[in-house]
Amino acid sequence: xxxxxxxxxxxxxxxxxxxALVIFLVLEILPGDPAAAMLGVSAxxxxxxxxxxxxxxxxxxxxxxxxxxxxxxxxxxxLSYAYRVPVxxxxxxxxxVTLPLAVLAMLLAAGIGIPLGVAAASRANTRLDAxxxxxxxxxxxxxxxxxxxxxxxxxxxxxxxxxxxxxPGWSAGPGPALxxxxxxxxxxxxxxxxxxxxxxxxxxxxxxxxxxxxTARAKGLSRAEALVRHALRNALIPVVTILGLQxxxxxxGTVVVEGVFALPGLGRLLIQAIGxxxxxxxxxLVLMFAGAAMAVNALVDIAYGLLDPRMRPA
Amino acid sequence: MIIVENLSIRLGELEIVRxxxxxxxxxxxxxxxxxxxxxxxxxxxxxLGLLPPGMRASGSIRFEGQDLLRLSERELRAxxxxxxxxVFQEPMTALNPxxxxxxxxxxxxIRHGLADAAGASKRALRLIARVGLPDPxxxxxxxxxxLSGGQRQRALIALAIACRPALLVADEPTSALDVTVQxxxxxxxxxxxDETGMAMLFITHDLAVVSRLAxxxxxxxxxxxMETGATRALLAAPRHPYTHGLLAAIPxxxxxxxxxxxxxxxxxxxxxxxxxxxxxxxxxxxxxxxRDVPPPPVPGASIAWCHRPEAAP
Amino acid sequence: xxxxxxxxxxxxxxxxxxxxxxxxxxSLVWTPADPGRMNILARLRPPSAEFWLxxxxxxxxxxxxxxxxxxxxxxxxxxxxxxxxxxxxxxxxLAARADGTILDAAIMRLLDFVFAFPIVLSAxxxxxxxxxxxxxxxxxIGLFNVPVFARLARGAALQVMRRDYIRAARLxxxxxxxxxxxxVVPNIAGLMIVQASVQFAVAILAEASLSYLGLGTQPPxxxxxxxxxxxxxxMARQPFLAIFPGAAIALAVLAFNLLGDxxxxxxxxxxxxxxx
Ligand SMILES: Nc1ncnc2c1ncn2[C@@H]1O[C@H](COP(=O)(O)OP(=O)(O)OP(=O)(O)O)[C@@H](O)[C@H]1O
Ligand SMILES: [Mg+2]
Numbered sequence: 001x002x003x004x005x006x007x008x009x010x011x012x013x014x015x016x017x018x019x020a021l022v023i024f025l026v027l028e029i030l031p032g033d034p035a036a037a038m039l040g041v042s043a044x045x046x047x048x049x050x051x052x053x054x055x056x057x058x059x060x061x062x063x064x065x066x067x068x069x070x071x072x073x074x075x076x077x078x079l080s081y082a083y084r085v086p087v088x089x090x091x092x093x094x095x096x097v098t099l100p101l102a103v104l105a106m107l108l109a110a111g112i113g114i115p116l117g118v119a120a121a122s123r124a125n126t127r128l129d130a131x132x133x134x135x136x137x138x139x140x141x142x143x144x145x146x147x148x149x150x151x152x153x154x155x156x157x158x159x160x161x162x163x164x165x166x167x168p169g170w171s172a173g174p175g176p177a178l179x180x181x182x183x184x185x186x187x188x189x190x191x192x193x194x195x196x197x198x199x200x201x202x203x204x205x206x207x208x209x210x211x212x213x214x215t216a217r218a219k220g221l222s223r224a225e226a227l228v229r230h231a232l233r234n235a236l237i238p239v240v241t242i243l244g245l246q247x248x249x250x251x252x253g254t255v256v257v258e259g260v261f262a263l264p265g266l267g268r269l270l271i272q273a274i275g276x277x278x279x280x281x282x283x284x285l286v287l288m289f290a291g292a293a294m295a296v297n298a299l300v301d302i303a304y305g306l307l308d309p310r311m312r313p314a
Numbered sequence: 315m316i317i318v319e320n321l322s323i324r325l326g327e328l329e330i331v332r333x334x335x336x337x338x339x340x341x342x343x344x345x346x347x348x349x350x351x352x353x354x355x356x357x358x359x360x361x362l363g364l365l366p367p368g369m370r371a372s373g374s375i376r377f378e379g380q381d382l383l384r385l386s387e388r389e390l391r392a393x394x395x396x397x398x399x400x401v402f403q404e405p406m407t408a409l410n411p412x413x414x415x416x417x418x419x420x421x422x423x424i425r426h427g428l429a430d431a432a433g434a435s436k437r438a439l440r441l442i443a444r445v446g447l448p449d450p451x452x453x454x455x456x457x458x459x460x461l462s463g464g465q466r467q468r469a470l471i472a473l474a475i476a477c478r479p480a481l482l483v484a485d486e487p488t489s490a491l492d493v494t495v496q497x498x499x500x501x502x503x504x505x506x507x508d509e510t511g512m513a514m515l516f517i518t519h520d521l522a523v524v525s526r527l528a529x530x531x532x533x534x535x536x537x538x539x540m541e542t543g544a545t546r547a548l549l550a551a552p553r554h555p556y557t558h559g560l561l562a563a564i565p566x567x568x569x570x571x572x573x574x575x576x577x578x579x580x581x582x583x584x585x586x587x588x589x590x591x592x593x594x595x596x597x598x599x600x601x602x603x604x605r606d607v608p609p610p611p612v613p614g615a616s617i618a619w620c621h622r623p624e625a626a627p
Numbered sequence: 628x629x630x631x632x633x634x635x636x637x638x639x640x641x642x643x644x645x646x647x648x649x650x651x652x653x654s655l656v657w658t659p660a661d662p663g664r665m666n667i668l669a670r671l672r673p674p675s676a677e678f679w680l681x682x683x684x685x686x687x688x689x690x691x692x693x694x695x696x697x698x699x700x701x702x703x704x705x706x707x708x709x710x711x712x713x714x715x716x717x718x719x720x721l722a723a724r725a726d727g728t729i730l731d732a733a734i735m736r737l738l739d740f741v742f743a744f745p746i747v748l749s750a751x752x753x754x755x756x757x758x759x760x761x762x763x764x765x766x767x768i769g770l771f772n773v774p775v776f777a778r779l780a781r782g783a784a785l786q787v788m789r790r791d792y793i794r795a796a797r798l799x800x801x802x803x804x805x806x807x808x809x810x811v812v813p814n815i816a817g818l819m820i821v822q823a824s825v826q827f828a829v830a831i832l833a834e835a836s837l838s839y840l841g842l843g844t845q846p847p848x849x850x851x852x853x854x855x856x857x858x859x860x861x862m863a864r865q866p867f868l869a870i871f872p873g874a875a876i877a878l879a880v881l882a883f884n885l886l887g888d889x890x891x892x893x894x895x896x897x898x899x900x901x902x903x
Contacts, residue, residue, distance in 0.1 A: 015740075018740065019740075023752070026752060137636075137881060137884065137885065138877070138881065140880070140881075140884055141828070141876075141877045141878070141880035141881035141884060142873070142876075142877045142880075143832055143835055143836060143839075143852075143873070143876055143877070143880075145836065145839055145855065146855065146869075146873035146876065146877065149855060149858070149859060149862065149869045149873065150869070150870075150873070152862075153862055153866050153869055153870075157862070157863050157866075210407060211402060211404055211407040211408040212407065212408055212409055212410040212411075214364065214402060214408070215400075215402060215408045215409065215410070215418075215470070215473070216410070216421075217362075217364050217394065218362055218364065218394055218395060218399070218400040218402075218474075219394065219395035219421060219422035219425060219473070220391045220392065220393075220394040220395035220396055220422060220425050220426060221391075221395075221421075221425060222387075222391060225425075229421075230410050230413070233410075233412050233413075234410070234411065234412055237412075248748075251748070252748045252751075252836075255748075255751070255840065256836050256839060256840060259839070259840060259856075260859070270751065271840055271841075274751065274754070274842070286748065286751070286752055289748050290748065307412065308411070308412060309411070309412060309457040309459065310411060310457070310459045
């Protein structure tokens, strides 16, 4: 197991390094001089050169890339062009919004989607099943930011139960922060819950048809016990795969939904960075998002081993 | 101890099993023989009340003073696994791949309140040793994929007898295995029967297997009884042309599992059976009477449902 | 054919997508009003006989903008799926033909890597590179459809190529290109069409997200996603602004998802029975 873990982590690190290289190269061919762009038309060649030196842009590309890689480990990611503050600090600050948002959304999606999928499977081909699958089709089709807008319309503007945007920070305790995160998390979670419900349903239906379910029933287990104790654990294997794949959609979803709810998270930071042509910030942010998606995929591989003994290396 | 009378299993219009009757005494082994699709598995599942959705059983299955066909689901659950154990055909798929062997054996014991988790685990260990798996302590925590086919079937047997049932239903437990493993398992089942005195309904399509294990045999075709009697007598002098054909199909000197193909032709579809004897289309002796009138049971050295039984020798 | 008419998701999907296509086509020659004309006197109106679905903050007719927006969405879907399908099919067939070689492995690893980047994130990166705009967004979405089609094409092609009649054709002297085009492509076409329908829906959703962020379709071209981002400022005063464009997106995505599901069932009835 340890060998497997080590190998998987090594693979992850290699993938991350490749991603970093690709991102760096892509942004390197970007036309335009960020220093010139920041200083505007009145800048003299001397002030531009000074700023280039300050930002380290006068160094050769290879050295800048290596410095960035080292910075990813130490946290020293350079200065944001636009904000003139360290990128590491900016990202750390916004992390406290996006991470809880993503985790909350993931929990909501699993908490809604998996039980509904199990319910549909255990009543397969009944009216309940048809209704649940119809609703999940709708859930798949509705973009998360429209869910967000509708929630704001109904629960904030209409009923006044929730703030329509903004984030009070964690200093006032988890209550107000979670209150501000719950609608955006739900908006992110619903389309994902729809996917999970559909996958769970077909996985459970497939598992319920397996011979070991008959063995379990022959032991004296009820249908429900056989479902929970035997079918579900097997059905979770494909569900976890999808959960991992969905996580990358969730991350990009945060970019959009943070916009809807004016949350000061990584996603909004990314959009602002793109608007401000803030390359230092963009490259680290994009790598963070891609890296998070890759890390979750690695976690899924490891979770496989826990869920499915056949995948465990001997 | 179990008396099955006039058991019929229907799926809508289709009669998968018709009017089947048999009995089993404690410690007795009844072999249920027939080609693929003859209704053996459905008969076994009817005994446990686990027929696939849509199938209905009628008649009666009297077991320990109750009619199993009239029990509620809750009452049936108390019988399943506790008084009647079942071993399935496919050792590769009948065990849950994500649960340890020990946990799967212990589950029924705990479910029926015979022991707590620790006690059930100890019992599972003893059972694993009893069915002859090597290194029982390790097997307790092993997963199905770490066992060979024969070992898994042993684990399934341990699982089925974990609550010391009075009746074991075994649906082709050895068909998927090679001959030597098959012989070992048959010996194991015989030993367990001798030790515990449990009765066994043993399903197979292999007359050679029946001859080694079953006290009595019931031959099934198209969901109907063809012939029944003491195994020895039945095999020595079959009275039904179908049984005759089955025996003739066993290659001499090599009596291991071969798909039964006693006569030219296929088992007909259940919805295309003639009104009379289901074997009519393939029977060398069939005539108009056989086609139109269901044959009555004809007593003799065995009972044969046939208008033209072989005379007793 | 009769089976198709009785299949509920196919039927609903086909009718809805036909409706959207029809609206988009009609918008080429006629809309209820000029979608670009601003009218200060008729700002933020609710639906009425004059403005069927109301007006926006500039007094533009929402119904007309949605119709033109449908054209925009369908174009995005068509081009993005076209790019993904053509390149994906080519790469997938190439990999299948080179089955087991380094070329095959190289193509598949490259596609895995592209696939690991979430679609909108990739689009953001490309848009950063090329500047925001419809063309850039569509190219980005299209490129990230490539791995989906390539994987599918490779898997299906490998299955087809193992069949006996392909061996027979090869023995009869047919060249690899001929075998791929005459025998393999027709056999996997159904599968690719099903996936195209699903990816069409994905593309519409992705373009809506990008345009909502201001990275896709640029003004004044009407786009459902951008209409929603404009609506956000004014929806407290006129909630309809936020409702109709979102409903249009959901309906279009639903239509092509259902169409894909229906086609899949009709092509392979076994899948439906397994509940997939
Ligand atoms: N789940 C099911 N639904 C509908 N019909 C079934 C089902 N299972 C079995 N049957 C039908 O019931 C009949 C009897 O099947 P059964 O499984 O009892 O045969 P069998 O004698 O056990 O055959 P085998 O040797 O192949 O196991 C067959 O005609 C079969 O097609
Ligand atoms: Mg059977």
